[in-house]
Amino acid sequence: MVSSVDSFSVGAGYSRNLRPSGTTAAAQAREDVAAQVRTAAQSGASKKELEEIVGRAGQPSYSEEELVANEKEINDREALKERLRAGIADPDEELKVKAALVYPSSWPDEQKLEAARTAQANGNLDSPVQSRLNAQRPHTLREMQELSDPSRFANVVWKKLPPGVAKPLTPEMKAELAARDAHAAQLVADANAQREANPGLYSNNVETNTMYETNVATLDEATVKSRISYITDLIQSGEAEKYSFRGGNGDQTTTSIHQFLYWLQQRAKTLESDGTYSGNV
Incomplete structure (x- = not known):
């Protein structure tokens, strides 16, 4: 039994999801991060602080044997x-x-x-x-490593536009952006309303077997990458099988952690694009 949301990913539960699946150097590196998480959790670190530890460690590495087994x-x-x-x-x-x-x-x-x-x-x-x-087929660990490999952008040349070339947003584009911001704000308001209406689902002192995740559409790039790493570790460790799951993407909802991971991966692809404005998000 674990506490919902905030306490779900702290303490022993959080570090257990980072446990290695073998004795390789890559597995030992992940265990080192897990040890840091355990130590921080025992010192009373918050969920955000624990996730920052994982974030600073970068994307986890895996041996070829682990990659093949995952595939x-x-x-x-x-x-x-x-x-x-x-x-x-x-x-x-x-x-x-x-x-x-x-x-x-x-x-x-x-x-x-x-x-x-x-x-x-x-x-x-x-x-x-x-x-x-x-559920959609999830990316393999090898595919996720390739997606997050900085060398993909090694040949990208960033250039500044000459003065006067960039055009301001049209009123229509501004209106659409404002509508998207309002929609995101409404999602946050709905989530807060749900939290207030069902305090038992979100209390750190109430135990539950349900894991609730933040709506994917509201996450920024750094948070998306952190959640991909965490959810992947949760699935690969087998811990995800112990809990029911609730997640969302815009106005879509799912009870499948694999579908939620797929949404995160698609969100990451969108945020890693060249930044071209698109009205369809």
């Missing part, structure tokens, strides 16, 4: 989704596939199957299965 895990899960979409005639085989899709890959097969049987008997299996089926 295999994602591809295997996508293959399971395709099998379910195509239909499986044998009920026992179908249950095995659902168990493999829903529960952590680190669990033994029998443990996953037993958990699936229990969930099915209680009517609680179809929802997480459908959530996995609806």
Whole structure:
């Protein structure tokens, strides 16, 4: 059991999500960051301070073995989704596939199957299965490293426009920007209203198994990168499987942490673009 929102990612829970999956130098580097987080958490550091520690460490690195294992895990899960979409005639085989899709890959097969049987008997299996089926394929760790590699922009030449060349925004563009700002402000107001109407969901002293994430549309570039790193570590560590999830992107909502990660990745791509104005965000 963990506390919602602010306390979810602090203390032992936060550092546990950074734990290494092996004994490589890359894994040890991640463990060093986790140790810093544990020490800071024990000293009473806030969630923001803990995230700053992770941010200063930069993007986590992974060994080739870890990258290959991650690619295999994602591809295997996508293959399971395709099998379910195509239909499986044998009920026992179908249950095995659902168990493999829903529960952590680190669990033994029998443990996953037993958990699936229990969930099915209680009517609680179809929802997480459908959530996995609806989720977009997440980027692999290798793909995320490539997306965040600064060398992608090594050949970019920044030039200043000659005086008088840049044109001011048109009234229409200003109105659209103002509308977007108003929409973002409304999202914040709605979130605050929800917090006030449901204080139990957000109290640091109330325990819950639900993780609530900030609306992706309101995040800046630095925060997006931090959340991608955190959510990825949460998924890869298996901790994400222990909690239900709530997240949003503009007026869209999801209960899938994988869909939320996809939205974060798309937001990062948008913010890393050349900055050309677009009315469609």
